[in-house]
Amino acid sequence: MAIDLDRLEEEAQPKVERTLRYLMNEAISNYAKTGVAGLPNDANTRVQDMLKSIYTASIKAGGMDVVDGLKECFLHLETKQTIAEQFSVFVNLFIDLYGAAKVQLITDTTREQIQRVIRMADDEGIGTAAITKRLRDAVPQFSKVRAAIIARTESHAASQYGSVSMAKQSTRPLVKGWSSVEDGRTRSFIEGDNYDHVVMNGETVAMEQAFNVPTSTGGTEPLQFPGDPNGSAGNVINCRCAMTYRRADRDN
DSSP: OOOOHHHHHHHHHHHHHHHHHHHHHHHHHHHHHHSOOOOOTTHHHHHHHHHHHHHHHHHHHHHHHHHHHOGGGOTTOOSHHHHHHHHHHHHHHHIIIIIHHHHHHHHHHHHHHHHHHHHHHHHHTOOHHHHHHHHHHHHHHHHHHHHHHHHHHHHHHHHHHHHHHHHTTOSSOEEEEEEOOOSTTSOOTTTTOSBOSTTTTTOEEETTSOEEEEBTTSOEEEESSTTOTTSOHHHHTTOOOEEEEEETTSOO
């Protein structure tokens, strides 16, 4: 079982970048006209639509990965229509749980990026026209960098949620496992990170239990799955770890 997170991220990133550019360009236009860099009235709707598109594709990928890997556990999902209906339920639940907070975070961060540039420019004493130009020049880099982070984080979280949600539909008891990418980019205390995902590799727990990820302060943070939106930013942003499963009545 292996979800192609790189593919999901590549598909999501242009959608995110288009949305961020729209929000920023509209805010800059408002600033040029009124002196206030307000986001457009449809900002929340635009971000909601973007996230739903990412969640739909990612949850399906995560869920199908489980079905394809453990077919004997999902024989009750007899048709493609039944599976599609199940994915639709997962998407709606994920949005209900996390959508509003994600929209708020993205719009607030976009607004703050613009305001930061304005504050710095105001300190220099340059005029509105010069500030507007500086903002427009910054949009491509701002949107590209943030789009990469959002695309990876959101597609990863949704795919793992889809994976766990589908695994819970199994007719056979399953055990879930944590699989870390074995390279120098994975979070670890040795690399100075506040959370250690290297040591999580191979950890298994019951489906209803949380993984306890070690923290640099000596404690742990519970995550239901890698990328769990309930986790701290430092524990989930840009995470590349994934879920694995095995039947509880088998050793592998």
